[in-house]
Each structure stands twice: as C-alpha cells, then as structure tokens.
Amino acid sequence: MTLALAVAVAALALLPLGYIAWYTADIGWTGVRELVFRPRVGELLWNTTRLVVGTVACCAVLGLAAAWLVARSSVPGRRVWHVLLVAPLAVPAFVNSYAWISLLPGLDTYAGALLVVTLSYFPFVYLPLAAAFRGLDPALEETARGLGLSGWAVFLRVQLPQLRVALLGGSLLVALHLLAEFGALQMLRYPTFTTAIYDQYRATFNGPGATMLAGVLVLLCLVLLVAELRLRGRRGYARTGRGAARPVRPVALRAFTGPVLLGLAVLVALALLVPLGSLGYWMVAGADAALDWAALAGTTGTTLALAAAAAAATTALALPTGWLAVRARGRLSTLLERSTYLGSAVPGIVVALALVTLSVRVTPWLYQTMPVLLAAYAILFLPRAIVTVRAAVEQTAPLYDDVAASLGSSAGDRLRRVTLPLLAPGIGAGAALVFLAVVTELTATLLLAPTGTTTLATAFWSASSALDYGAAAPYAVVMVLLSAPATVLLSSDARRGLTT
Template sequence: MTLLLAAAVALLALLPLGFVVAGMADVGWAGVRELVFRPRVAELLGNTARLVGGTVLLCAVLGVGAAWLVERSALPGRRVWHVLLVAPLAVPAFVNSYAWISLLPGLDTYGGALLVVTLSYFPFVYLPVVAAFRGLDPALEDTARGLGLSGPAVFRRVQLPQLRVALLGGSLLVALHVLAEFGALQMLRYPTFTTAIYDQYRATFNGPGATALAGVLMLLCLGLLLAELRLRGRRGYARTGAGVARAGRPVRLGALAGPALLALGGLVALSLAVPLGSLALWMVRGSSTALDRSALLETTGTTLGLAAVAAAVTTAMALPTGWLAVRARGRLATLLERSTYLGSSVPAIVIALALVTVSLEVTPWVYQTVPVLLAAYAILFLPRAIVTVRAAVEQAPPLYDDVAASLGSSPVDRLRRITLPLLAPGLGAGAALVFLAVVTELTATLLLAPIGTTTLATAFWSASSALEYGAAAPYAVVMVLLSAPATVLLSRDARRGLTT
C-alpha cells in the first residue's frame, strides 16, 4: 500500500515533464523547429543565460565572502551579522523588485534585474557555505600556514576545495530560482523564458508557443541539474580521524576590518534596509494607501487557509515516500524519491500550464478549483516536506513498531499510536516549511486560483502592476511578517558556536 501511494505521488510530481514531452510530440519536429529556432527564442535564451550566469557568479562571491568573514575572521558582532545576512530570505524576490522599482523607476534594465535577483538569492549560497566552513577542521588550515602559505593561498588551496559541494549546491539553487523567477522580472520588464511563457499563455491560452518555450525552459533546468551533479564529482571531504575537531582561532583582519564591516553593512543595507524602508515609506506616504482593512483581513485569511491545507496535504503525500526511502531502501525507493525532486525543479509556470491542460482535457469539472491549486503547491514543495519526514523516520527506531506488531496491534493502530507520534516533529517541520512557501507563492496561484480567490501575493501583484504602490505595501508587509519565522529557523542553529 505504501509503495502504491509513493508511486502515485511520484506520478503527480512528474506530470509537468510528461505534459511538455506530450505537447512537443503533438506539435511534431517541424512545428518544434519552427517555434524554437527563431530570433525571439534566441533573444530570450541570451537574456536568461546572461542573468543566470551573472547572478550565480555574484551570489557565489558574496555568499562565500560573507561566510568566510562570519566563520573564519575575528569580525565584531558575527552573530548579528549572521542573522542579518539570512534575513533577506524573508523578503520575496517580487517584493524586493517592487521596493526597488518603486523608488528607482529607471531600474528596468539588465543591471537592475541582476541587482535585484542577486540581493534576493545570495543567502542560498551563504547558508550552505557557512555550514561547510563550520564542518572544516581548522587543523588543516593551521598546518598550511605553518608550511608558509599566505592567507589567500590557504583559502584557495585548502578551504575552497572543501567548500566545493556546498558552493555548487547553493549555486544550483540560485540558478533554478532565477530560471523560475516570474514576478520580480516581470515587474522589472526584463524578458526571460518565464515571463515570455506567461505572456504567451495570456495571449493564446496555452497554445503551442507556450508549450515550446516551456520545453526549452525545462531542458535548461535539467541541464543545470546534470551539470551540478557532474561538477560535484565523487570525491569526499569528510574527516575520518579519531576525536573531534578543535576550535580554530579567528583570523584577525587588522586594517581590513573597517572595509570588511563596510562591505557587509552595504550588503545588508541593499538587501534588507532598502526593501523594508521602501515598504515603510509607501505605508506612510503612499497616495493609494487607503485600504479596506476587511479586504486585507479576508485576503490574509484566505492565504493562511490555503497554506494550512496545502501544508497538511503535501506533508501527508510526503509520508509514504519518506518512509520507503528509509525503511525499504533500494533502487525503486530511491527512484520514487528522486522523482519528486525532479518534478519540483520545473518552474512553477510550467507546472501550472501542465495542470491547466490536464484539468481541461481530462477532468474539466476540476478546472480552476482549489484541488488543482493544491496539486500545484504539492508538486512545487514536496521536497521540503520529504526531507524533514525522511530525517524523522531515520531517527524513529523500528523496534517499537515491531514490538507492537508482535503484541497483536493492527497496522492502523500502530500508525496512530506509535508511528505518527514518533514522526510528529519532522511532520511539523515539513508542514511549516510548506506553509511559509505557499504564503508567498505567486506564479502558480496567478494561473490556477479559482475566480474570486485572492491571496496576499496575487493582491499585492494586482496593486503593484497598476502602480498603486501604497495599496500594495500592506500585503507585502504581511507576507514579510509571515515569512520571518523561516529566517529564525534557518539562523537559529547556525548561531550556536559563533562568538561575537
């Protein structure tokens, strides 16, 4: 039974891939060639590649540099800097874009798009690199210095190779997020595949042009996944000696302490102070700030309700996959688990198009209903729940379940009285991650939400698209406040071990 449920979840996750492949097959090679090999697609490919490449490079430099200062230097106030460097994740990228474009209308250029997405996504590199720095044994660095290597040489020859997996993983997250980004880039009027698919969908209602662009975008995502896997390699960097790694001595910056503080302060100001300051400004001075409080409360209630149901449904769907991955290890269990990751790597707009097509052609009675929207949320955020569920199953001893079975307890009774209580912390953490992600989800909600259903993200989008920045500000503020707990969770564990 568990295997069948996990297989059903994997099929749902792979639905967008099947949709694109089937759509391209229907068009035929001649049609695909006509739709894909044209100047507009080449322009979109150039724009997307430039933005992805530039963002990954800048995020890598900022993330690694900030992580080194926080973990390896004697910088004053490292705990505070760590929290401030993670905090930008509480501000959705499209809210960040709104903050900048409302203050600087001329920012709708490649440079503006590069600035906004970099400031939004550099924590995706910073967080894994900080964790990797914390796991390195400082004895290797001390030995290298004892052999006469300079500080930069120690970083390049000792530290950087051991940060390879964390850096590649964070860079992959950044690249996938940029490929899938819609709201921020649409607001900045920077055309990429995602914005072009949305425009094509609105113009032709899911015609072959949108399907062809979705196919190219999906191939780019899969190419990134394969490239990261190949670059990561199989070389390990785990410490295998006896005992525990001793604490290292922070590197004193000397005359560079001032510039380092100035650089971190500038990064925090641009990524956090500017968007929050812009929201505060529009809340106070916006001419369109007159807002119906009942509308804000109703929209907030709708968002929280959808997020709560999506969190419960997605976590329940993650349970059989996470259980099989631990208790029935094997190729089939691994394949089912990886299928959910592959499906979620597809941009939200492709997932939405797939569900629109399926609901219209196969189950027209569910088109533009809440279940279709919940299915999109599940495909997008299943890995967040599966990771926490799997960790909980790893820590739950199977002995208790075996003892209960030997005493005659039924499977349902064991699930209710033993399994679920043991997995409760992991299930709760996974549900919380999905809940916070749904609160700020924009693209799939725009395309799939039932008529009359408005969330905080779509209400914000409607107001900001009409240049009613004051009216959009309250919705953005509520989203930031609801997203703030994620920042606390991400920075809490990393705070331990840092010294001021």
C-alpha cells in the same frame, strides 16, 4: 499499499515533465523546429542565460566572501552579521523588486535585474558556505601555514576545494530559483522564458507556443542539474574521525576591519534596509487612502487557510515516499524519492501551464478548482516535506511497531497510536516549510487559483501591477512578517557556533 501510494505520488510529481514530453512528441520535429528555432526564443535564451550566469557569479562572490568573514575572520559582531545576512530571505524576490522599482523606475534594465535578484538570492549561497566553513578541520589549515603557505594560498588550496560542494549546491539553488522567477522579472520588465510563457498564456492562451517555451525552460533546468553533478565530482573531503573539538582562531583583519565593516553594512543596507524602508515609505504614503482592513484580513485568512490545506495535503503525500525510502531501501524506493525532487525542479509556471492544459482537456470540471491548485503546490514543495519526514523515519526504530504488532494491534491502530506520534516532529517541520512557501507563492496561484480566490501574493501583484504601490504595501508587509519566523529558524543553529 505504501508502494502504490509512493508510485502515485511520483507520478504526480512527474506530471509536468510527462506533459511536456508527450506534447513535444505529439507535434513532431517540424512543429518543434517552427516554435523553438526562431529569433524570439534566441532573445529569451540570451536574456535568461546572461542573467543566470551573472547572478550566480555575483552571488558566489558575495556569499563566499560574507561566509568567510563571518565564520573565519575577526570582524566584530559576527552573530549579528550572520542574522542580518540571512534576513533578506524573509523578503520575497518579487517584493524586493517592487521595493526597488517603486523608488527607481529606471531600474528596468539588465543591470537593474542583476542587482535585484543578486540581493534576493545571495543568502542561498551564503548559508551552505557558512555551515561548511564551520565544519572544516582547522588542523589542515594550520598544517598548510606551517609549511609556509600564505593566507591566500591556504584559502585557495585547502579551504576552497573543501567548500566546492556547498558552493556548487548554493549556486545551483540560485540558478534554479532564477529560472523559475516570474514576479520580480516581470515587475522589472526584463523578459525571460518565465515572463514570456506567462504573457503568451494570458494574451492568446497559445498552447503550442507556451508549451515549447516551457520545454526549453525545463531543458535548461536539467542541464543545470547535470552540470552541477559533473562539477561536484566524486572526490570526498570528509574527515575520517571527529577527533577533539578545536576552536578556530579567527584571522585578524587589522587595518581592513573598517573597510570590511563598511562593505558588510552596504550589502545589508541594499539587501534588507532598502526593501524594508520602501515598504515603510509606501505604507506612510498610502495612508491618505483608507486602508481596507476587511479586505486585508480576508486575504490573509484565505492565504493562511490555503497554506494550511496545502501543508496538510503535501505532508500526507510525503509520508509513503519518506517511509518507503527508509524502511524498504532499494533502487525502486530511491527512484521514487528522487522523482519527487526532479518534479519540484520544474519552474512553477511550467507546472501551472501543464495542470491548466491537462485540466481543460482531460478533466474540464476541475479547471480553476482548489484540487488543481493544491496539486501544483504539492508538486512544487514535496521535497520540503519528504526531507523532514524521511529524517524522522530514520530516527524512529521499527522495534516499536513490531512490539505493537506482536500484541495484536492492527495496522491502522499502529499507524494512529505508534507511528504518527513518533513521526510528529518531522511531519510538523515539513508542514511548516510547505506552509511558509505557499504563503509567498505567486506564479502558480496566479494561473490556477479559483475565480474569486485572492491571496496575499496575488493581491499584492494586482495592486503593484496597477502601479498602486501604496495599496500593495500592506500585503507585502504581511508576507514579510509571516516569512520572518523561517528566517529566524535558519539563522538560529548557525548563530550558536559563532562568537561575538
């Protein structure tokens, strides 16, 4: 039974990829050539590629420098800087874009897009690198210095190779997020595959054209995944033993302390204070028009209810996969688990397009209904639930279930009275992660939400698209407030390992 459920979950996760593959085979090589090999696709490929390369490079530099300063230097107030460098994650990228473009309308250029998405995504590189720095063995660095290596040589030859996995993982996360990004780039009027797919779908419901663009976008995602695996390599840098805990001696900045503090302050101001200040400005500027508190409360309630339903459904779908991956280890269980990760790597607009097309052609009675929207959320956010559920199963000994079975307890009774209570912390953590992700999800919700269903993200998008920045601000503020707890949790563990 568990295996059958896990197979069904994997099939759901792979549904968008299967649809793209089937559609490509159905139209044949001639159709693919006509729809893909044309100047417009080349322009989109160039725009997307240069933005991804530029953003990954900028995020890698900023994330690596900030992580080293906070984890290894003598910069004052390292705990405070860590929190401030993680805090931009509480501001969704499309809200950040709104904040900048509403203040500087001329920012709709490549440089503007590069600035905004870099400020939105660099914490994805900073976080794993900061954690990796804390796990490095300081004895290796002390030995290298004892052999006469300079500070730069120690960094390049000792620290950086050990940080490669974290750096590549964070960079991959930035690239995948950017390939999937729609709201921020649409607001900045910077055309990429996601914005082109949305425009084509909305303008003409052009199935072939939009689907082939989606196919190119999926191919780019797969290329990134393969490239990251190849660059990561198989060489390990793990310590053979934990040994005695040794405090890290921070590198003294001396005369560079002032410029470093100024640089960190500028980065935090651009990434955090500008969007928050913009929201505050538009809240005040929009106060002349009476705020519809009833609409805001109703939209917030709808968003919370939808997020709660998605969290419950996604976590329930994650249970059989997470259980099977631990209790029945093998190639099949591993394949089923990894399938859910591959499905979630597909951009949200591709997932939405696939579900729209399939529901219209196969199950028209499901078109623009809640089950289709919940299915999209499950495909996009399943790994967030599976990772936590699997961790909980790993920490739960099968002995308790065996004892209950020996006492005559039925399978359903064991599930209710033994298994689920033991897995409750992992289930709750996974549900919370999915909940927070759904609160700020925009692309799939725009395309799949039932008629009359408005969330905070779609209400914000409607107002900001009409250039009514004052009306959009309250919805953005609520989204930021709802996202803040996740940011606090992300920074709490690392903060304990830092000194002031």
